[in-house]
Amino acid sequence: MPASDLQDRVSGALLGAFIGEALGVGPHWYYDLDALHADFGPWVADYTTPRPGRYHAGLRAGQSSQPGWLLELTLRSLVERGAYDEADFCRRIDTQFFPLLDGTPQGGPGGYTSQSMREAWRKRVQQGLPWGRVGGHADNTEAAERTLAIAVRYAHAPRQLAGFVGANTVLTQIDPTIGAMTTAYCAVLGLLVQGHPLDAQISTRLMALVRSGELPFHTVTAAALDAVPASAEAAPRPGQFASPDALLTPGNIARAAADPGVRIEPAWKASLVYGMPCAVYHQFPAAYYLAARFADDFEAAVLHAINGGGQNQARAMLTGALVGAMVGLSAIPQRFIGGLERATQRMEWARRLAAQIERA
Template sequence: MSDANIQDRGAGAIMGAFIGDALGLGPHWYYDLAELRRDYGEWINGYTDPRPGRYHAGCKAGQLSQAGFILRLLVTSLVERGGYDEADFCRRMDEELLPLLDGTPISGPGGYTSQSIRELWRRRVEQKLPWGETGGHADTTEAIERTLALGVRYALDPARLAGAITGNAVLTQSDDTVVSMTVAYGAVLGQLVQGYPLDARLSGRLMRLVHGGALPFHAVTGDNLQPPRPGDPDPPRPGDPDPPRAGRFASPDALLTPSSMASAAVDPDIRIEPAWKVSIVYGMPCAIYHQLPAAYYLAARFHDDFESALLHAVNGGGQNQARAILTGALVGAQVGLSRIPQRFLDGLDDSATLCRLAADLAAGVGKP
């Protein structure tokens, strides 16, 4: 894969996430699909205003939510610092986000603050705890929604990708399983930026990275998940001498989910029709274990069709904004920025600046 293609894919992933965030702004968190259809019609086809009294009320079609605001902070930090600088990112959060919050849900940029960021605000602002003691127990995709930028930046360096994503994720997420699934998503995204397809073979590639020591997951199985042979050593564990920087997650299962979903998407005996009903099959709520299977499924099924992937993610209701962010990054990485329909760029608030940031970040892929 040429450098130009990698940069196009990297920029596509970032812009796909921003577009997914903005598409979900209006119809966010409708768990009653009949109510969603009453407010927005049978098919949401683009950016929409949030309704009065709903989440993000007062924002306008095409604007970013707070998730997009934070992703922009991290992308800007990565571009200006030439790579991941945790102290710089934390400073930006301290100076540019936390002063705008008050610890309540309906506040701050985008009109809504997630559970993770409310907990961060309480620990950092009210309790004045240092960064590193700020992670909460939310089981959401909140960390993925920003660390996907690290998945792009370090797409060619899986070990550094895992370390950077782990370090950033634990700033707001303390659950090891949630962090491991966050790292796994970033590893998948990195493979897509490189040009590998989201298919039944992708998880095998990721497992080879595990066995080679690049991805910090505990695994005793051999190639193709074959059982260990008598006498094979147990892989290193946290606390062993010289453990990997990112630790070693208890299970590699989060790396296996993408290929399972990709296989389901192409299996003629497994059909989810229409595809937006993936939200009903895997669950409409916010938890990471609902969101990731749906995003992987849509990104595999519509790997070459950015518009269909994003619109089915949004029309499924529930936590459709996170579903669209995750799906948008995965499909954007597969089609590249050059093949994202222009109408989604034209309708996105401050699109030119975001595109420039995305391109600048992607230009750093492969650099130290």
């Protein structure tokens, strides 16, 4: 991949995530779609300011709430350290983030702190537990929202990508299913940064990485998906996810998105099909669907993610990273870049991250 193309994809993935997150600041967590339309009209098409009394009230259109704040913290750690440095990441959380929290949902930068970070704060700050013992069982996409920067940095090194994403995830979320689905999402993003499409074959590519030992997923099937005899099955390795199902989901959904016999109309209703809540098993499938359906149209992808209501901020952030990686920064509408806070600084960090990848 030419360096200029790599930089465009890296920047597209990261700015795509920041843009998707900021688009959700105003219309976040409307599970009543009639209320969403009453406050923002029939179609949210740009950044909006939260209504008084809503989540993120006090922020302005184009600003980031906490997921964007944490993604930026992770990105800066990667850029300034030149690689993933867990000790540096934890130090930044200890000194720059946790002092801003008070343990309540509405406390902290951005107007809302997720369950997983509140649990980590209580164990780390109030109970004094060390890192490695503060993770909880929240099933949200909080870890994916920050580790997507790690996935971009190690897109060409899937073994490191999986190891670093998995290690960072368990700092706040210890459920192995959450870890598997988060790592799978980041592995998909890594392939898109490489230049692969989000199509029906993406799961085949992911499973090839499993068989080569580069992704830590256990499998009981051979290349042709024929069952392996029990006598020939390798024993699962420590740290290996029990099932490859999280890697098979993206290909199945991409196939459905391209199948004229399987239509979700309008596409924002993917939130109704896959579910509007925060859990990973609602969010990742919807993001895969919208990214596969609008693989060459960043605006359509993120706006359909936003207009589906519910946890639309995470949906748009995850979708924005996927489609941004495929189309590149050059194909993201300028109004989204121009209206995003600190866009120039964030593009510079993305440029520096791409330079690290080129030198690796």
